[in-house]
Amino acid sequence: MQDVTSIVYVVDDDISVRESLEALIRDAGWRPEIFASAQDFLSHPPVPCPNCLVLDVTLPDLNGLDLQQRIAAERPDMPIIFITGYGDVPMTVRAMKAGAVEFLTKPFGDEVLLEAIRSALGRSENTLDEASELRILQDRYATLSSREREVMALIVSGLMNKQVGGELGISEITVKAHRGRVMRKMQAGSFADLVNIAAKLRVPPSHG
Numbered sequence: 001m002q003d004v005t006s007i008v009y010v011v012d013d014d015i016s017v018r019e020s021l022e023a024l025i026r027d028a029g030w031r032p033e034i035f036a037s038a039q040d041f042l043s044h045p046p047v048p049c050p051n052c053l054v055l056d057v058t059l060p061d062l063n064g065l066d067l068q069q070r071i072a073a074e075r076p077d078m079p080i081i082f083i084t085g086y087g088d089v090p091m092t093v094r095a096m097k098a099g100a101v102e103f104l105t106k107p108f109g110d111e112v113l114l115e116a117i118r119s120a121l122g123r124s125e126n127t128l129d130e131a132s133e134l135r136i137l138q139d140r141y142a143t144l145s146s147r148e149r150e151v152m153a154l155i156v157s158g159l160m161n162k163q164v165g166g167e168l169g170i171s172e173i174t175v176k177a178h179r180g181r182v183m184r185k186m187q188a189g190s191f192a193d194l195v196n197i198a199a200k201l202r203v204p205p206s207h208g
Contacts, residue, residue: 005049006121011035011067012056012083017106021054021113028114030121038062046075050128052101052120054113057084057091065091068098077127079120083108137201143185149203151178152186156198 008025010032012018018034025032035041039061041053053071057064064082071078082095082103092103101123102116144152147168154164161175168175188194 005031006124007031007033007047007049007051008117008121009033009035009041009044009051009053009078010055011038011041011053011059011064013037013058013060014056017056017083024110024113025117028117030117038064038067041067042070046078048128050121050125051077052079052081052117052124054081054083054117057082057095065094065098068095068100072099077124077131079123081113081116081120083113134200137186137197140186141201141203144182148178148182148185151175152182152194152198153203155179155182155191156195156203 008030010018010021010025012021013036015036018036022032022034033044035044038059042062055064055067059067062070064084068080071080079101080095080099082100083106084091084103085106095103101120104113104116141149150168151164154167155161159167161179162172164179165172165175182188183194186194186197188197
């Protein structure tokens with residue numbers, strides 16, 4: 001059995017496809033959420049858990065490729081698996097370039113789809129974990145004073161404490177004190193950790 005907290009969304013206007021995929025997904029241990037149109041899907045509020053979307057290309061209102069563009073902007077943690085009764089090379093290329101994890105042409109084997117879902121859910125989980133880590137780092141960064149942020153930006157740029165003091169017009173001892181508070185507040189175990197944290201936060205390099 002898979003993780004029951006993972007959601008697999010299905011958007012397909014064919015009721016027989018929806019029913020068969022709903023049963024397949026539930027039997028695999030995931031939670032299926034089934035929709036007949038893109039608009040129905042978009043009206044459904046997102047749930048913060050690993051998820052993916054099994055999406056038909058041809059839909060009665062907003063087509064699958066256009067829906068993909070909406071999702072990329074609004075729900076980056078949601079990988080997409082396209083399914084279609086007919087597909088051509090340009091359509092497949094467009095979908096894959098836009099980030100689809102798979103493009104399956106009906107009929108396809110159950111295990112082929114299930115394997116694509118497993119891969120997509122793993123990708124979603126990684127994205128959610130990274131987003132959670134970034135929020136934690138942002139919260140820690142928010143506790144830094146403006147001076148501590150200046151010191152952090154300078155030291156991760158590679159400047160020594162004495163050079164940082166020269167840039168900011170403060171003593172080397174004061175720089176060391178600020179640096180210690182930065183390390184403690186950011187929970188950095190080493191200078192390398194702090195550099196990695198700054199990269200994740202996209203702290204701009206500074207030279208005064």
